[in-house]
Amino acid sequence: MKPDLGVEICGLKLKNPVMPSSGSFGLPGYEEYMDLNGLGALVVKSITLHPRAGNPPPRIAETTAGMLNAVGIQNPGVKWFIKNDLQRLRRFTPPLIVSIAGTTVEEFAQATELLEKEEGIAAYEINVSCPNIEAGGRAFGMSAAATQAVVAAVKERTRRPIFTKLTPNVTDIVEIAQAAVEAGSDGLTLINTLLGMAIDVKLRRPVLANVFGGLSGPAIKPVALRCVYQVAQAVKVPIIGTGGISSATDVLEFLLAGASAVQVGTANIVDPYIMPKIIADLEKYLEENNAASVREYIGALKTH
Numbered sequence: 001m002k003p004d005l006g007v008e009i010c011g012l013k014l015k016n017p018v019m020p021s022s023g024s025f026g027l028p029g030y031e032e033y034m035d036l037n038g039l040g041a042l043v044v045k046s047i048t049l050h051p052r053a054g055n056p057p058p059r060i061a062e063t064t065a066g067m068l069n070a071v072g073i074q075n076p077g078v079k080w081f082i083k084n085d086l087q088r089l090r091r092f093t094p095p096l097i098v099s100i101a102g103t104t105v106e107e108f109a110q111a112t113e114l115l116e117k118e119e120g121i122a123a124y125e126i127n128v129s130c131p132n133i134e135a136g137g138r139a140f141g142m143s144a145a146a147t148q149a150v151v152a153a154v155k156e157r158t159r160r161p162i163f164t165k166l167t168p169n170v171t172d173i174v175e176i177a178q179a180a181v182e183a184g185s186d187g188l189t190l191i192n193t194l195l196g197m198a199i200d201v202k203l204r205r206p207v208l209a210n211v212f213g214g215l216s217g218p219a220i221k222p223v224a225l226r227c228v229y230q231v232a233q234a235v236k237v238p239i240i241g242t243g244g245i246s247s248a249t250d251v252l253e254f255l256l257a258g259a260s261a262v263q264v265g266t267a268n269i270v271d272p273y274i275m276p277k278i279i280a281d282l283e284k285y286l287e288e289n290n291a292a293s294v295r296e297y298i299g300a301l302k303t304h
């Protein structure tokens, strides 16, 4: 018998635990190249209330075992998204998770209100890694109080589950996770990118025009695993793990650490077809190891 790859998170039924991470995969767009219905869920690039041009180039740099990006949440704004992308994406069967970002609590709230009127959205992911302009540009997710304010504002305006996507750029990610859950977050996604920079010695200049960028890819996997494990010990809500995942064994590591599902990010940029391969490999691994269900791995890490 084929192993069961299905998982359930916050009432969302996923046929397998693998989905793209926000901003790393063309949604819509990639349906022209692969069957999106084979994925566990679909997660779109973060949407803001107003259109954003993003940061000036260069905004991508390759690093050892990863990359830096400072895209700056370039997106066409929520109204355009609803009129265009949402129409195209709602016809696919995997649950659609819409990522919301904003620079004030009010922007998150208003974007949620507009999305809430639309059909075809299964859940929201709240990207609290965005700079909070009311706090001197410090990301919401760097403060428990600011995280709580955003989550509460979104929660008040929706009947759909919300996943707060945490930043690892904090002293204690558990404190922020608990704040998000207390404010009503139904689940958590972790982690977003790690703040970094790259320098061009010849030019004596930063490689990125924004100076700083978010580090992602295999380099951050151990940090992401540690964060998932720590948070899973402290909260009861489901966790979606992300950070450097590029293989079926990476997926199982995150499940063992306590995630119920995973997102693939930078690996999609290296190989846009990697998710179907990971899903096929996952099934093969479970079959070869006599596991009836992928759920057997969730939180099953042995520490003594």
Ligand SMILES: Cc1cc2nc3c(=O)[nH]c(=O)nc-3n(C[C@H](O)[C@H](O)[C@H](O)COP(=O)(O)O)c2cc1C
Pocket (backbone or CB within 6 Å): 021, 022, 023, 024, 045, 046, 069, 071, 073, 099, 127, 165, 191, 192, 193, 215, 216, 217, 218, 220, 242, 243, 244, 245, 263, 264, 265, 266, 267
């Ligand atoms: C080019 C690029 C754009 C991204 N855009 C977003 C975004 O819009 N919203 C968000 O929450 N995360 C964004 N991320 C972060 C990823 O979703 C993911 O959390 C992070 O890259 C870690 O996973 P990975 O190591 O598998 O890439 C972006 C990452 C990259 C590389």
